[in-house]
Structure formats: structure tokens, C-alpha cells
Amino acid sequence: MDNLLITVEQWISVDFLFKLTIISIISFVASLAIIPVILVRLPHDYFDTRAPRNWMKNHHPILRILGLIAKNIIGGAFLIAGFIMLFLPGQGILTMLVGLSFLDFPNKRLLEAKIIKQPIILSTINTMRQKYNKSPLTLS
Template identity: 45%
Template structure:
């Protein structure tokens, strides 16, 4: 029965290691990022300007690249966590929040308005002693 798995033993070992790493990483990173989201982030109809817009252009570019790379890594790890152990949907959502692309705020509001995602993030925030997220009514219908 397991005779066909002999050639896959190394790959299965790497996948098991990756699974443990992504699961442990998600348990550490997700609560930290979820607690840092401002409580009123989703209550406005449009996203406001960030204070990073006033920083030096080279510093801003450097931070933007690092933030987008971290967001992409979290997004891809979340996709893997759908099939491997871990908090896949939350990790995908937090990866999207870190990246910058057109229409991102509308996509974020749509995802956060889904019951299970909002409940999970608010539970994490409650456990961290941070105010729950306020989602405006326009975010629920989009």
C-alpha cells in the first residue's frame, strides 16, 4: 500500500516541516497584526491617507516594498494553510491588508464583513485587550 510513497518521502518530510512552520508562524504573527488594526479602520467609506505619505520618498519606497513582500508571503502561506494546518483565511486576509493594490480597501471591507472572519479577528482582538473592529453598514452590503 505504501510502496508508491518511497519516492515521495523527502517531499512529504519537507511538506510536514512547512506545515509545522506555517502553523507556528500563524499562531505568532496573526494575533500581533490583528491587534494593530485600528478599531475604526473599516468604518469609513474610503480609506484615508497614511502618515507614511509624508515621509522621505526613498524610505517610503523601502517600507512599501518590505510591506508588500511580507503581505505576499502571508497571502501565499494562507493559501497553503487552506490545505495544511493553520489559520488560512485569516492569514490570507492579513496578507491582503499589508499589500497595496487598486481596490484593496473595498476587497478588505468585503472580506471582513463575512461573519466568520470578523468574529475570528474580534475574538483575537478581545483576547489581546484591544477594542473590536467597527464595520460600517456599507461594508456589510458590498
């Protein structure tokens, strides 16, 4: 075991490993707090590809552009954090799903629908929603 630690210390400093551990703990706790709030607040038909999504439709065009930029930056951060959580503690798949829902790209809704239709993911989200008396997600 000591040889392994010495080998790791040759490539990565102890200070960096300590910081990575702190970041991992913070992201784990944050994901436990933030992800359920986001998933519970979603409309029940959010992942239904038949339901239209018109984000900030009645706002000034400049506000819409600024909002879209901010939304995509937040989505990218969630997506990266979710990917990292696949290897570190946290809710990686759910965090990535939230990140994808913030991003705007072609055929996004089809990708979201494919991910959300996975039985374990859908049941996890609907169980979370049920705890807060929210209706289960409907899919097309």
C-alpha cells in the same frame, strides 16, 4: 494502505514529504503566534473604508518607496502562506487577510471590507481583540 504509500512515493519522494511536514508544522505554529499579534495591533477602524490610510506619509519619498516594496513582498508572502494553509494546517483565511492588508492594489479596501464583513471572520477577530482588551473592529 501500503499500495497508496507506494503510489505516492512514485510521484513524491519521502524526503520531500518529510520537508513538507516540517514546513507545515512551522507555518502552523508561526501563524498561531503572528496572526493574532497583527490583528490585535490593528486600529479599530482599519477596515472602515471611510477612514483614510496614509502609510509613511511624513517620510522621505525614497523611504516610502522602499517601505512600499518591502510591505508588498511581506504581503505576498502572507498571501501565499495563507493559500497554502487552506490545504495544510494553519489559519489560512486570516493569514490571507493579513497578506491582503499589506498589499497595495486598486480596490483593495473594498475587497478587505467584503472579506471582513463575513460574520465568522469578524467575530473571530473581535473575540481575539477582546481577549487583549482592544475595541472591536468598526466597519463602514
